[in-house]
Structures are given as structure tokens and as C-alpha cells.
Amino acid sequence: MPHYRYLIIGGGMAADAAGRGIRELDPDGSLGLVGAEPDPPYARPPLSKALWKGEPLESVWRKTAEAGVELHLSRTIKELDLKGKRVRDEQGGEYSFDKLLLATGGTPRRLGFGGDEVIYFRTLEDYRRLRALAQPGKSFAVIGGGFIGSEIAAALAMQRCRVTMFFPDAGIGARLFPADLAGFLNGYYTEHGAEPRPGVSVTGLRKSGSGMVVETGSGDAVTVDAVVAGIGITPNTGLAEAAGLRVENGIVVDQHLMTSHPDVFAAGDVARFAAPALGTTLRVEHEDNALTMGRAAGRAMAGDTEPYTHLPFFYSDLFELGYEAVGEMDPRGKVVADWKEPFREGVVYYLSGGRVRGALLWNTWGQVDAARALIAEPGPFEEKDLVGRIGS
Numbered sequence: 001m002p003h004y005r006y007l008i009i010g011g012g013m014a015a016d017a018a019g020r021g022i023r024e025l026d027p028d029g030s031l032g033l034v035g036a037e038p039d040p041p042y043a044r045p046p047l048s049k050a051l052w053k054g055e056p057l058e059s060v061w062r063k064t065a066e067a068g069v070e071l072h073l074s075r076t077i078k079e080l081d082l083k084g085k086r087v088r089d090e091q092g093g094e095y096s097f098d099k100l101l102l103a104t105g106g107t108p109r110r111l112g113f114g115g116d117e118v119i120y121f122r123t124l125e126d127y128r129r130l131r132a133l134a135q136p137g138k139s140f141a142v143i144g145g146g147f148i149g150s151e152i153a154a155a156l157a158m159q160r161c162r163v164t165m166f167f168p169d170a171g172i173g174a175r176l177f178p179a180d181l182a183g184f185l186n187g188y189y190t191e192h193g194a195e196p197r198p199g200v201s202v203t204g205l206r207k208s209g210s211g212m213v214v215e216t217g218s219g220d221a222v223t224v225d226a227v228v229a230g231i232g233i234t235p236n237t238g239l240a241e242a243a244g245l246r247v248e249n250g251i252v253v254d255q256h257l258m259t260s261h262p263d264v265f266a267a268g269d270v271a272r273f274a275a276p277a278l279g280t281t282l283r284v285e286h287e288d289n290a291l292t293m294g295r296a297a298g299r300a301m302a303g304d305t306e307p308y309t310h311l312p313f314f315y316s317d318l319f320e321l322g323y324e325a326v327g328e329m330d331p332r333g334k335v336v337a338d339w340k341e342p343f344r345e346g347v348v349y350y351l352s353g354g355r356v357r358g359a360l361l362w363n364t365w366g367q368v369d370a371a372r373a374l375i376a377e378p379g380p381f382e383e384k385d386l387v388g389r390i391g392s
């Protein structure tokens with residue numbers, strides 16, 4: 001049984017960043033990583049963006065092994081024995097540890113129908129499968145109008161595929177963006193060759209020849225060549241729960257990214273952490289969080305005592321529009337939009353109790369720290385205090 005001073009479960013971006021964080025403080029301690037995917041750690045954001053715009057596949061690799069991390073791939077850890085400080089994979093392989101990191105990420109939510117015909121877009125394997133299908137003229141149903149749905153719809157439309165998007169909300173990205181911006185995006189996607197069907201839920205999928213028929217709540221049946229879904233993820237907390245660690249929609253960690261066991265840490269999409277700037281806890285499913293928290297968790301495992309106080313940002317691209325965003329964005333609350341050019345460039349502020357809780361920097365770059373500083377201010381803010389505040 002291999003024994004590691006540091007053992008990482010999970011083979012994603014948080015895992016890679018943690019390995020590097022450990023190496024910053026401990027160049028020699030034995031360090032192993034067990035990952036369920038056959039591929040070594042890679043960047044996920046390019047799977048729905050850069051790779052469709054001509055970036056080579058090789059650009060995604062994180063080169064984790066070069067940082068002195070021993071990789072055990074295509075292995076899924078099924079049991080965590082906290083008392084014996086060991087884990088066991090599905091093939092019976094065992095690994096013991098001094099310090100353990102859970103960086104198990106999330107698994108796509110599935111529809112109750114359609115089986116494996118549906119591509120639930122998450123992994124490099126999913127990218128390879130979709131890319132092989134995405135020939136010009138082929139037709140796709142994209143289920144979901146959030147991050148993954150909107151990016152995949154744009155990627156497929158750029159390949160000159162025919163794309164129909166189905167989502168229950170009134171507009172693309174409606175759970176984050178104010179209603180007028182989400183409504184604008186419906187028209188913008190139409191202009192760019194993807195057809196949104198807002199307010200439409202998919203109620204069934206059936207095979208028809210080599211394609212699929214999409215059945216909707218509004219009684220339509222749409223035949224397509226293939227179906228892709230992006231309807232969210234659930235955090236992979238099963239191992240932690242079974243081992244008795246504290247889990248609350250995410251593995252709960254303290255400010256040193258330690259779980260309720262002192263030798264076990266967690267980071268990335270799976271972890272629930274304190275965000276002092278917002279006075280709450282968060283579980284964040286974005287790259288900056290995976291990288292920054294992963295690195296900090298690795299450093300903490302190697303003895304760093306710096307508390308983790310980072311407020312992560314996230315970003316996305318929608319054809320030639322793009323944004324960065326930070327904090328909590330709930331469009332059901334008070335929103336102040338400060339457009340330089342309506343829906344093309346500007347900043348949207350999300351407020352609660354007179355404080356800025358989040359900011360959407362729409363085609364506005366290099367302002368994430370300014371937004372963080374605003375979120376840290378006690379306020380109270382009114383519309384006139386915010387107009388022109390960032391990005392002008």
C-alpha cells in the first residue's frame with residue numbers, strides 16, 4: 001500500500017493547484033493524487049470556449065506530474081477510513097496518508113429520461129464526443145440556459161451547427177442577469193444563429209432513427225441529431241458524508257480549509273467555505289475559486305497558517321460578449337445597472353440592505369478588485385453613488 005505524506009482525491013483544477021501549493025512549502029514530501037478520469041488534470045473552461053475557437057487540445061494540460069505529484073488515474077476512491085488514515089479505490093487499491101485533500105468537484109445533474117444519449121457536458125471526454133458530432137449543418141438541442149448551456153450553444157453555432165436551446169426561464173442567464181439583459185441575450189443568440197426557446201421545459205426524449213426527438217412541456221416535438229445538457233452539478237460529498245465529516249450542501253471547511261477532521265482538507269467546487277467579505281458561507285463552482293482555494297488548501301496541508309479570505313470571481317464568454325463577476329448576484333433583489341452602451345458594456349450592481357453584494361462587469365475588464373473593494377464597503381449605497389463608480 002503506497003503511503004503519502006499528502007494525498008489528494010480528485011483530478012481536477014483544485015487538485016492540481018493544491019499539489020503546486022504543497023510544493024511551494026514542501027518540495028520533497030511524498031505527494032499522490034487519485035483521480036477518476038483517465039486524463040491527467042486539465043483546464044475545464046476551454047472545453048466550452050477556446051478549444052472551439054482554434055486553441056489546440058494540448059493547451060488544456062496542467063502538467064501536474066511535472067510538479068512532483070504521483071498520479072493514479074482511472075481510479076475512484078470508494079471508502080475513506082479516517083481512523084486508519086487510508087482510502088480504498090474501486091479496484092481494491094489502498095493508499096494511506098498523513099494529510100488528505102478532498103477535491104472531488106461535482107457531477108452533472110441528469111434528466112429523468114434520455115439515458116446516455118444525452119451529453120452532460122463536463123469532462124474532456126464529453127468534449128471529444130461532442131466535437132466529433134459537431135459537423136456543420138448538424139442539429140443540436142441544448143438543454144439549459146445557464147453557464148454551460150449558453151457557452152455550448154455559442155460554440156456549436158460557431159461551428160455552423162443548427163442549435164435550439166430549451167430552458168424554463170424567460171431569458172438566457174436569467175438566474176444571474178437582470179431580466180432586461182437576459183431578454184436581450186435571447187435576441188442576441190438568435191442573431192448569432194442559435195434559437196432560444198425561453199420558458200420551455202423538456203419533458204421527454206426519445207430515439208428516432210439516428211437522432212433524437214425532444215418533447216416539450218408546451219407540446220412540441222423537435223427532432224435533432226444530438227442532445228447536450230447543462231443543468232447544473234451536485235457536489236461529490238458522498239465520501240465525506242460516509243466518513244462522518246460535516247457536510248452542508250458541500251464539505252464544510254474552516255478558514256484554514258480544514259474539514260471537521262484536522263488532517264482532512266477540502267477545496268474547489270465541493271467545498272463550503274466562509275466568505276468574510278459577505279459575512280456568509282459559499283460554495284462556488286468556478287475556476288478562480290478552484291485554483292485559489294486549491295493552492296491555499298495545499299499550502300495549509302503543508303503547514304501554512306494564513307486564513308483563506310478570498311472572494312472569488314468568475315467569467316464567461318457569449319460569442320463576442322464576455323464578463324467577469326464577483327460576489328452574490330441575485331437579480332430578484334435590488335439591481336442598479338450602469339450601462340456605457342446598453343447590454344454591450346457596463347456594470348450591474350446587486351444590492352441588499354444598502355450594501356453591494358455583487359457586481360457584473362459586462363465587457364468591462366480589469367475591475368474585479370475595484371468590485372471587491374466596493375463589496376467590502378459598509379455603504380449604504382444608492383443608485384447615484386454607484387453610477388460611474390467602476391469602469392469609466
Ligand SMILES: Cc1cc2nc3c(=O)[nH]c(=O)nc-3n(C[C@H](O)[C@H](O)[C@H](O)COP(=O)(O)OP(=O)(O)OC[C@H]3O[C@@H](n4cnc5c(N)ncnc54)[C@H](O)[C@@H]3O)c2cc1C
Nearest residue numbers: 010011012013014036044045077105106268269285286287
Ligand atoms: C465546460 C466547462 C466550462 C467552464 N467554464 C468556466 C468559466 O468560463 N469560468 C469559470 O470561472 N469557471 C468555469 N467552469 C467551472 C470550473 O471549471 C470549475 O469550477 C472547476 O473546474 C472545478 O474544479 P474542481 O477541481 O473543484 O472540480 P472538478 O473539476 O469537478 O474535478 C473533480 C475531479 O475529481 C474526480 N473525482 C470525483 N470523485 C472522485 C473520487 N471519489 N475518486 C477519485 N476522483 C474523483 C472527478 O472525476 C474530477 O476529475 C467551467 C466548467 C466546465 C465543466
